[in-house]
């Protein structure tokens with residue numbers, strides 16, 4: 160007698176969710192997997208977080224799409240779980256287990272005065288804007304001022320700075336929506352100031368990404384380190400930090416250049432407030448820091464003001480709490496043990512997490528593979544003891560979605576939208592041009 164497959168829902172079709180879906184297919188017991196995403200397009204952070212000019216990095220979608228191609232896994236796009244969509248309690252009636260892979264979408268704040276002014280953004284919203292996320296494509300951040308401040312010393316800060324420093328011709332060859340390209344074409348930005356609170360030996364950039372800043376066709380890099388590098392910085396043990404330091408030392412000794420744009424790496428500077436005029440950012444005040452005898456960064460009380468019309472803080476993310484699941488506000492993650500969701504230290508049957516919502520916003524895309532494998536191993540080990548769903552037939556889920564007024568986009572629907580984006584790309588000599596209007600995305604996916 161054949162065994163009915165256990166039903167697992169993966170919420171979130173980004174890299175962490177899709178690695179989990181692939182891992183579920185390695186199960187020895189039959190498992191049927193459905194991947195839900197609130198957007199009609201899959202790939203999450205690869206589509207809406209990886210910088211548009213990082214075309215090679217996006218090729219990971221060839222791996223991520225594999226389970227959908229032979230239809231081993233179902234895609235249910237345009238399905239929001241939670242408020243305004245289908246409730247998690249309803250979803251649980253249809254599945255033995257649910258894997259939450261919804262990432263970390265909330266921008267952390269600096270907690271300084273003026274942060275709420277127009278022209279001040281978290282990197283999550285700013286990156287989502289240029290990546291053509293339907294919720295943010297109309298953000299239209301002001302690019303009418305020559306100065307921009309980007310706060311943070313991680314790869315997201317580099318992505319933001321690079322996109323702002325690239326020429327419009329370079330950006331036309333990427334997948335940014337036409338609306339974004341038009342804004343970049345009209346950009347008055349000349350000086351991008353990356354504000355780094357610690358020293359050159361502490362940055363979290365990866366060397367390959369830092370090198371790209373030095374290789375920009377239309378921008379020079381200027382290092383502002385108060386002579387720290389020339390005086391000699393103790394060699395870090397970490398190989399990547401050593402590479403970063405060598406690059407920064409070389410740039411610090413450079414003679415500058417005549418490129419139309421400049422990326423300033425300003426070390427030992429912490430933002431203390433944003434000033435505004437008519438409700439809009441007009442400058443950012445930074446406090447100079449020093450490194451004390453114990454290697455700690457301490458403020459000197461000395462302030463500097465930079466004239467900027469746009470501030471982007473790239474200082475990390477937190478997950479959005481999931482109604483019905485516990486949440487740790489301090490870490491911005493769902494408490495878990497190896498992917499098993501914990502409530503008061505006890506596993507919640509059938510609830511799992513993977514990716515940034517599980518471990519926090521760290522690591523590269525590939526990090527999510529091992530992370531998903533760990534979660535799925537826990538899930539498969541638990542499966543024999545999990546209570547069966549009360550409404551296990553796939554048709555019953557479709558009925559519940561219809562009752563909630565949701566018409567899901569299946570894989571074929573996504574492929575229709577995908578083909579249209581590739582066609583539009585051909586008109587701009589890009590691999591694709593994203594469709595960023597949600598209604599238009601749905602129309603294309605449904606072929607209406």
Ligand code: NAP
Nearest residue numbers: 311312313314315316356357363473474475520521522523
């Ligand atoms: P991140 O690497 O954690 O960097 C965050 C930065 O924000 C740190 O430099 C941190 O400084 C700084 N920061 C935090 N709070 C601050 C404050 N109050 N004031 C000033 N600075 C503050 O985070 P991320 O850049 O958002 O990247 C997230 C993850 O995605 C990382 O693992 C990253 O490598 C990865 N990623 C990879 C790529 C790529 O491979 N191309 C691209 C984008 C992102 P301290 O160091 O002093 O704490």
